[in-house]
Amino acid sequence: MSEPLLQVSDLKKYYSLKTGKLFGGRTTVKAVDGISFELAAGQTLGIVGESGCGKSTLGKTIIRLIEPTSGRITLDGEDFTHLTGAELKKARRKMKLIFQDPFASLNPRMTVKDIIGENIDIDHTYATKAERDDRIREVMEMSGLNLDFMDRYPHEFSGGQRQRIGIARAIVLPPKLIICDEPVSALDVSIQAKIINLLKSLQREMGLSYIFISHDLSVVKHISDRVAVMYLGHIMEISDKASLYRSPQNPYTQALISAIPKMPGEATGEKIELAGDIPSPADPPTGCCFHTRCMHAMPVCSQEQPELKQVGPDHWCACHLCKQCVSV
Amino acid sequence: MENNILEVQDLSMSFFNSHGELPAVNHVSFSVKKGKTLGIVGESGCGKSMTSLCIMGLFPQPPGKIVGGQILFQGRDLTKLPAREMHKIRGKGIAMIFQEPMTSLNPVLTIGDQIMETILLHEKVTKAEAKRRALEMINLVGIPMPEKIFASCPHQLSGGMRQRAMIAMALSCEPDLLICDEPTTALDVTVQSQILSLINRLKNQLGTSVMLITHDMGVINEMADEVIVMYAGQVVEQAETAELFAHPTHPYTIGLIRAIPMLDTEVEELNVIPGSVPMLYELPEGCLFAPRCPYATDKCRSHRPEITEATPGHSVRCFRYMSGWEGE
Numbered sequence: 278m279s280e281p282l283l284q285v286s287d288l289k290k291y292y293s294l295k296t297g298k299l300f301g302g303r304t305t306v307k308a309v310d311g312i313s314f315e316l317a318a319g320q321t322l323g324i325v326g327e328s329g330c331g332k333s334t335l336g337k338t339i340i341r342l343i344e345p346t347s348g349r350i351t352l353d354g355e356d357f358t359h360l361t362g363a364e365l366k367k368a369r370r371k372m373k374l375i376f377q378d379p380f381a382s383l384n385p386r387m388t389v390k391d392i393i394g395e396n397i398d399i400d401h402t403y404a405t406k407a408e409r410d411d412r413i414r415e416v417m418e419m420s421g422l423n424l425d426f427m428d429r430y431p432h433e434f435s436g437g438q439r440q441r442i443g444i445a446r447a448i449v450l451p452p453k454l455i456i457c458d459e460p461v462s463a464l465d466v467s468i469q470a471k472i473i474n475l476l477k478s479l480q481r482e483m484g485l486s487y488i489f490i491s492h493d494l495s496v497v498k499h500i501s502d503r504v505a506v507m508y509l510g511h512i513m514e515i516s517d518k519a520s521l522y523r524s525p526q527n528p529y530t531q532a533l534i535s536a537i538p539k540m541p542g543e544a545t546g547e548k549i550e551l552a553g554d555i556p557s558p559a560d561p562p563t564g565c566c567f568h569t570r571c572m573h574a575m576p577v578c579s580q581e582q583p584e585l586k587q588v589g590p591d592h593w594c595a596c597h598l599c600k601q602c603v604s605v
Numbered sequence: 606m607e608n609n610i611l612e613v614q615d616l617s618m619s620f621f622n623s624h625g626e627l628p629a630v631n632h633v634s635f636s637v638k639k640g641k642t643l644g645i646v647g648e649s650g651c652g653k654s655m656t657s658l659c660i661m662g663l664f665p666q667p668p669g670k671i672v673g674g675q676i677l678f679q680g681r682d683l684t685k686l687p688a689r690e691m692h693k694i695r696g697k698g699i700a701m702i703f704q705e706p707m708t709s710l711n712p713v714l715t716i717g718d719q720i721m722e723t724i725l726l727h728e729k730v731t732k733a734e735a736k737r738r739a740l741e742m743i744n745l746v747g748i749p750m751p752e753k754i755f756a757s758c759p760h761q762l763s764g765g766m767r768q769r770a771m772i773a774m775a776l777s778c779e780p781d782l783l784i785c786d787e788p789t790t791a792l793d794v795t796v797q798s799q800i801l802s803l804i805n806r807l808k809n810q811l812g813t814s815v816m817l818i819t820h821d822m823g824v825i826n827e828m829a830d831e832v833i834v835m836y837a838g839q840v841v842e843q844a845e846t847a848e849l850f851a852h853p854t855h856p857y858t859i860g861l862i863r864a865i866p867m868l869d870t871e872v873e874e875l876n877v878i879p880g881s882v883p884m885l886y887e888l889p890e891g892c893l894f895a896p897r898c899p900y901a902t903d904k905c906r907s908h909r910p911e912i913t914e915a916t917p918g919h920s921v922r923c924f925r926y927m928s929g930w931e932g933e
Binding site for chain 1: 648649763764765766793794795796797798799801802820821822823824826827828847850851860861862864865866867868869872873874875876877878881882
């Protein structure tokens, strides 16, 4: 296998919180706790999980908008974790982020042209203004934006249009990797379909890699090559998508897939209803973080944290039950 | 009809502002049968929430005004009831659950006080009796440790718990009709499946009729007995749930269903509906969907179709299913 574009190993992000007690103790919230994966060029890794599982923190930690507590990020063969100053700025050109809320992520006082062009301006990529504007026009066309709207402001656009502006901004200096943090969650289904199609066609044209963060398993399945399932800062299962959706190994993944309201024609297996809510990340359960809600919990689950084990050709799962089924 | 708990007949509600008259709810007719669930589906801005607010008499007034039609609840026309009478129906006859429980609960009152408030307002009971009933309701919606939740403020609860508290409050006076406006949109899938099965369980236990508003076709499929599809303030299709998914008829319904990525099938590109939902001040002259419809003819662009029965029990607002259709 060729060198992966992005390698993340044992990435951790801990936050320190005051407990609220007088002469207070402090407690740590393990938002991202020992995440490792690889992403090949031109591929899409989907990251799914419920709110509070650390998937957005993971995205922001990879691009170092949030500094990781420990761990290593290797981008394109270069250690990204300890870069500073001009080198960091240069390396960040390869990695861009698209945000969930297209209403909060665009500066309301800048025109569309300037929002998209800001990257170019900071970078001084083009010598003349005409060249710069040509490039902006080009990416606006690629993103499906009407060129007449170049001088308008974000508030004049609908949610789907704004998300296109966010995408145009991300590709104006061609990156290698785009981290999409819930890019379609705020959109209606018919708009969502358009944005997903756009992301896929850009991937084909530009050879982009995506990390696609979402809580929607159907959308993730549609766009990803591999999928990782997160729960309380841990990867519970990571696999190529066919294997993950056909035979999920982790009880959490099974429950997650069964909980999606199904359309007619989709296989509806037995509904697995999980009791309770996600535990607070400030006070995670000992052992396997899922054992408090798991229907197969065994005594060992509350004592020992399961490691990711290989259960198929490209299928890893962190669960004590999976010991028996490993035969690869 | 005897077994219809709610009958909405030709209801129109418009906003009056500087653009003139904006028809937010446009000649809408439907009925909710006793003990059944009616699903209302559509994208944002299609008028589904406004319809429910009309029924509750909670739409902003002015600028909104009911300009025609009637809402018959147990034989009484709600549009003509004086405010004092409406107070008696809201909460007692018809109760409503909103999308975002955090913004619909009072942040400075405990959950218990808020549930008791409803009971004390509508029933002649002592405070002690109201408290007993509130605790019983909290227990009924599956919250462990009712006493603790009774004394908690909304911010101390998780999203799923808050939504349960909302349901407990809505059902505390045993309403005949429960309107759920996107009850699970803000929740995670595993919690969503808990809440949906709770609504179903209570519907069967208490014999409440449910009007469920959502944008999620999967939720509709699993919950509703009958569905209406709304577009730009109009009902465009109405059928029993199984029939609607087996034979979606209106081009908008077909487009909407095809735009959703399915878990079981693999497609390279998602189907999209071109264009976007029209603003209320720029509604087209003919059929409201004509500018986005692949089948539109000159007749569609100049005349508005009426809703008619395509097959028994399945109504659709489209010229394709009327005699004299020539295009394709």
